[in-house]
Amino acid sequence: MSCDCGGAGGCQGGGAPKETSGSGTASGQGTASAQGGASGLSPLEMTMATAGQATMEMAPPTMDHSAFDVFNPPDPGLIADCVHCGFCLPACPTYQLWGNEEDSPRGRIYLMEKGLEEGPMTASMVEHFDACLGCMACVSACPSGVQYDKLIEATRGQVERNGKEHRSRAEVALREAIFQLFPYPDRLKALLAPLKLYQRTGLSNVIRKSKILEKLSPTLATMEAIAPPVTKKVAIPATNPPRSAAGESLPVRARVGMLLGCVQRTFYPQVNAATVRVLNMEGCEVVVPQSQGCCGALSVHAGRSEEGEDFARRIVDTFTSAEVDYLVVNSAGCGSTMKEYADILADDPAYAQRAKELADKVKDVTEILVELGPSAPRHPVAEGGLRVAYHDACHLSHAQGVRNPPRELLGQIPGIELAAIKDADTCCGSAGIYNLVRPETARELGDKKATNIAATNAALVVTGNPGCLLQVTDALRRQGEATLPTAHTIELLDASLTGAGAGELLAR
Numbered sequence: 001m002s003c004d005c006g007g008a009g010g011c012q013g014g015g016a017p018k019e020t021s022g023s024g025t026a027s028g029q030g031t032a033s034a035q036g037g038a039s040g041l042s043p044l045e046m047t048m049a050t051a052g053q054a055t056m057e058m059a060p061p062t063m064d065h066s067a068f069d070v071f072n073p074p075d076p077g078l079i080a081d082c083v084h085c086g087f088c089l090p091a092c093p094t095y096q097l098w099g100n101e102e103d104s105p106r107g108r109i110y111l112m113e114k115g116l117e118e119g120p121m122t123a124s125m126v127e128h129f130d131a132c133l134g135c136m137a138c139v140s141a142c143p144s145g146v147q148y149d150k151l152i153e154a155t156r157g158q159v160e161r162n163g164k165e166h167r168s169r170a171e172v173a174l175r176e177a178i179f180q181l182f183p184y185p186d187r188l189k190a191l192l193a194p195l196k197l198y199q200r201t202g203l204s205n206v207i208r209k210s211k212i213l214e215k216l217s218p219t220l221a222t223m224e225a226i227a228p229p230v231t232k233k234v235a236i237p238a239t240n241p242p243r244s245a246a247g248e249s250l251p252v253r254a255r256v257g258m259l260l261g262c263v264q265r266t267f268y269p270q271v272n273a274a275t276v277r278v279l280n281m282e283g284c285e286v287v288v289p290q291s292q293g294c295c296g297a298l299s300v301h302a303g304r305s306e307e308g309e310d311f312a313r314r315i316v317d318t319f320t321s322a323e324v325d326y327l328v329v330n331s332a333g334c335g336s337t338m339k340e341y342a343d344i345l346a347d348d349p350a351y352a353q354r355a356k357e358l359a360d361k362v363k364d365v366t367e368i369l370v371e372l373g374p375s376a377p378r379h380p381v382a383e384g385g386l387r388v389a390y391h392d393a394c395h396l397s398h399a400q401g402v403r404n405p406p407r408e409l410l411g412q413i414p415g416i417e418l419a420a421i422k423d424a425d426t427c428c429g430s431a432g433i434y435n436l437v438r439p440e441t442a443r444e445l446g447d448k449k450a451t452n453i454a455a456t457n458a459a460l461v462v463t464g465n466p467g468c469l470l471q472v473t474d475a476l477r478r479q480g481e482a483t484l485p486t487a488h489t490i491e492l493l494d495a496s497l498t499g500a501g502a503g504e505l506l507a508r
Contacts, residue, residue, distance in 0.1 A: 067115035067125065068158045072305070074112040074151045081146045082109045088148075091141035093427045093445055094131050102128045105138035105148050112155055121158070123166040129159055130167075131441070133434050134301055135427035136398035149399060150343075156303025171437065174219060178433050179304060183294035183311065188266040196230040218439040225477075226435070226470040227267075234269040236260070240276050240286040245376065245498050253283035253372060257324035257361075259315075259338070261331045262294050263466045271466070274494035275330045275365055281376040281497045282369060286328075289318045297337035300344065301432045308337075312344050316354050319361075327358060330365045330490055332396035332465035333432060338362045339400060364396060365490055366405035366464065378412050381495045381502035382459075385415035388492070389458035391449070391472060393465035394427050406464055406489050413496040419456035423448070430471035446475030454481050460506060461486045 066073070088105040089095050095104040102111060102124075111125050129152070138148050164172055181187050198204055204224070207213060213221035242250040256279060260272055279286050296311030315338070319327055329335035337344075342356035363371070390410060396402045410416055429435055429445030449472060453461055461476070461484060463469060473486045485508040495502045 066117065067119040067121035067162065069162060071161075072154050072157060073116060074154045074158075076113075076116060078147050078151055079109055079113050079116075081144055082106065083144050085143065087141050087143055088138035088146075091137040091425065093133055093135060093137070093429075094441070096426070097441065097444060103131050105132075105142075105146075108132060108155075109146070109148070109151065112151060115155075115158075121163040121166070126159055126163040126166040129155055129163075131438070133394075133427050133429070133431040133445075135394035135431055137394065137425050137427065140398045140401075140425065153300065153303065156301075157305045158303070160303040160305075174437060175302070175433070178436060179299065179302070179307070182433075183262055183296075183298055183307075185260075185262050185265055185293070188262060192230050192266070195227060199227075199229060219436050222435055222439040222442070222474075226474045228470065228473065231268075231270055234273045236272055236276055236288050238288055238290050240280055240288065242280050242283045242285055245281055250280075250283050252285050253375070254325045254368070255285045255287065255323075256326045256328045256368065257287045257289070257319045257322045259295060259327065259329045259331070259334055260288065260292060261329075261334055261466065262298075263470075264331050264334075268466050268469065268488065271330060271488040271491060274488070274491045275328070278369070278490055278494050278497055279328065279365070282372055283375050284368075284372075287322050287324055289322055292318045295334045295338050296344075297331075297333045298432055300337050300340075301333070305344075309344055309348070312337075312341050312355065313348070313351055316341065316345070316351055316358050319358055320354050324361065326363050326368055327361045328363055328365050328368055330464070330488065332364070332393035332400070333467060335362060335364050336395040336399035364400060364402050364405070364464065366409055367402055369493075370405040370408055374412055376497045378414060378496045379499045379501075380415040381413060381492065382415065382506070385417055386460060386502060387417045387419055387456075387458045389419045389421055389453050389456045389461045390489070391421060391428065391453065391461060391463040391468060392424050393463055393468045394431070396464050397425070409493055410462070410489065413493065416492075419458045421449075421456055422452040428468055428471045428475070430465075430467035432467065435467075435471055442471070443475075443478075446471050447478065450475035450479040450481060454479060454484065458484070460484075460492070460502065462489045462492050464489045 068074070084106055086106060092104050101107040108128055111128055115121060115125060132152055134152055136149050139146070142148070207224065213224055242252055244250055258272070258275060258279070265272055276286050276288070293314055294311045295315050296308035299305075299308035299311060327338070329338060339359055339362045341359040342352070345351040345355035348355075388410060390406060392403065396406075407418060410418060426449070427445060428449040429442035431442070435442035435446075453472070453476065461472060463472065463486070466488075469486055469488065476482065476484050476486070485506055487505045487508070491505060492502060494500075495505060
């Protein structure tokens with residue numbers, strides 16, 4: 001038996017099989033076997049190697065006896081790196097919660113391996129892959145260097161193409177609605193006016209006390225609960241020359257571009273404004289292209305690879321023409337994806353080189369500030385000092401490996417005492433869209449994080465990701481810690497460099 005493509009991978013996998021004459025072996029299989037024998041490749045590797053002959057305009061052909069199609073399945077070589085040692089188990093949030101092997105990185109890797117050998121994709125596979133937060137704590141914990149990040153992103157893409165029928169219609173619709181809204185800043189901005197009215201009339205308090213949204217939809221309840229107070233719009237010019245806190249011109253130490261982000265620019269515009277001020281005070285000329293859109297992080301992390309690639313291309317076009325030394329990002333999830341642009345667009349000859357060049361320039365704002373070294377004077381932010389709890393965003397600490405720079409910057413502020421959070425490496429439950437599609441699990445993780453933060457007796461919580469800010473702020477409120485304010489790391493540094501102090505942050 002063989003498909004119409006003769007084993008070249010050009011069919012859609014849906015053509016009627018046909019018998020072959022002669023020896024009774026399929027002509028397509030015979031060709032593949034001969035090629036495999038000549039090259040030393042296994043049939044699975046040959047299928048993957050010839051997959052490029054198929055086109056994305058067609059439905060992806062499925063590999064023989066596999067749950068996956070030929071377009072970027074989880075790499076068997078990366079799967080083989082896992083020696084099943086179990087170091088990932090205590091690092092994994094879902095394994096911590098449920099103690100289920102298949103909800104651990106090791107268990108999911110086993111399911112990936114099984115999926116390469118057996119098809120079709122099952123509802124159980126989809127459930128366990130979807131339950132993963134993608135926090136990458138396992139990547140940090142693994143002594144063998146297993147690249148679980150690459151494996152789970154490839155697998156999510158397979159689920160999006162081959163496993164969506166195992167999700168409920170409601171979840172499929174919810175995911176589609178999320179991706180029709182959150183990667184589009186203009187659409188998000190359209191929500192601000194009604195949200196502001198909802199908050200200022202006191203209706204939000206009535207709705208929360210009634211718990212009606214929790215009964216109707218946990219996702220709607222989460223969206224309502226994490227929505228921050230609408231703040232005043234902040235306009236950021238396209239070009240921002242370096243200036244001191246007093247407004248004096250400074251020599252240019254670096255020319256940097258800045259990503260505005262989608263959620264960041266909509267719900268936390270003051271964070272972007274603080275980022276520009278701090279960079280300016282440290283001698284950076286900041287270029288902010290006004291036409292920039294989404295970086296593609298949400299799409300890439302959720303397996304919507306083609307959509308993510310399209311967003312990435314636009315960012316590459318935008319910032320390549322800006323001619324900057326660095327591309328600064330103040331959102332951990334965005335930064336982790338943008339540093340992967342070389343891999344994401346590796347198969348696009350028109351963008352591969354430019355994507356690599358841009359990815360090499362991407363820095364978290366804390367990274368670039370530490371690399372440049374302090375130039376502007378630091379001032380105390382509170383009389384008598386300030387105890388601060390720093391929350392590690394997963395896509396900053398695990399995905400990017402950026403742990404010390406934020407702490408180093410905070411330590412430069414006179415009078416700051418950093419409080420260690422128990423289980424600091426454990427995800428808060430935000431995880432991109434996770435707290436919207438898995439609100440109950442996300443809430444459980446958020447509550448654990450809030451309990452550990454409250455135990456630090458800190459006066460302020462800071463972190464480097466807008467999703468974490470939304471999640472942690474809501475979790476603290478549920479724990480009765482509504483008076484414990486949260487802020488972005490760069491906001492506290494801005495309060496020090498400008499001499500304004502942390503009064504406004506502490507009053508939140």
